[in-house]
Amino acid sequence: MNHDDIVSGLVQELRRGTLILLALNCLQKPMYGYNLVKELQNHSIPIEANTLYPLMRRLESQGLLKSEWETSESKPRKYYKITEDGLIVLKKTTEQWKAFSNNVDKLLSEEENKNDK
């Protein structure tokens, strides 16, 4: 059995699940696509560029983000920012995430402790 392939698949699934939450959180201040990639990378969250940009567009069509082309700079850029609805979703999802990850951590550390004994 190739463990590495299974692990990398699982990690990718976990990342994908949290990506929306992270993107919404970062976009509380306006950012353009590459800006957001860098921001996430700075927090040691690697992200595939071809996943993030289409995701932002999908969130925009769901009404969680709004976008605007900024043409006053040297090159035109599309800036994304969270909407009122997006903020509500972000708040509720963050609460859920904290409770969930807390429970997961507890369960995992319990099992670890048992194994150590």
Next chain:
Amino acid sequence: MTNDLIERYIYAATKRLPGKIRADVSNELRTIIDDMLTERCGNTTPSEKDIKVILTELGTPQELYEQYNPDSDKCLIGSPYYSTYKYVLKIVLICAASGITLAAVISSLISGFGNTDFLTVNSFIIFFRDLFVRTFETVPSALVWAFAFVTILFAIFYHKNIKIDNTGNLDNLPSVPVKKEKISKAEPIVGIAISIAFMSVFLICPQIFSFGITKTNTWIPIFNIDTIHSTWYIIVLFGILGIIRESVQLIEGRRNKKVMVTTIVTNVLSAVMTVIWLARDNILNRDFIDFVTSYFPDKGEAIPPVLSNFQLLFMGVILLALAIDTIDTVVKTYKAKNNNSC
């Protein structure tokens, strides 16, 4: 920065996207690529190799297209309809193939053996030749039609979100059928195949029901072909009623009230169709009646009433068969019910 490779890449990624987002996605990609190149090369002009590295990092144009395409998660028939679709498709294809093959066998039997003195080598050759030609002519197209029909039906179910799962309410889950109550799958499948064969034979070649006169080597069709052709809708309705009756049995898989009511309703409607169809006096071929009567020298009185009223006899046989089927279903349903409640 405009570069031929970048433009080709963007074009390949966006050409199949919906028109209203294509230009916007192209501009966005151009900016992203530019940002990535600036990050990699700073103020120096990026080389072709740099561009290739960046574009490879971004993914293939097809991958980008899949991500940007708003319909990428949609499919023709998805979950939870797909498994039901596969099940129904399998049954429909079996029914269509066996029904059409049965129709080919009937018509080939008649063309092979109907006009010869008896079983000769020649009649076998004609039979197998006709069977081969008819099967290969009709079965593939019947399968394609059946496939298309079921696929379109389920695609509509999927896209319109039409509910076909009725197992959501636990109180409505049917009890496990006891042996006497069960209807085997084979029974309705054969029934559907026969309905398809009936429709095919009557619609495509009603002339195969013919009498061969060996002396003159001519054929006299039993039915009036023009009338059969002009009343095609009655034949289709008759066939569809049969398919509905058998399909409900197949879906339910047990003798229950639903199967009984469907059988009664479809049989009554089929009886009405039969009466409407055979009430015309020109369903049977005039030449055929003349041919039969010519065998009786004293025309009129000597012809057995059965033959002079052949059409009524025909109607009677169909009505009797429908009545027997209805009574049989009712009796079997009540027997199963009593058995179940014991």
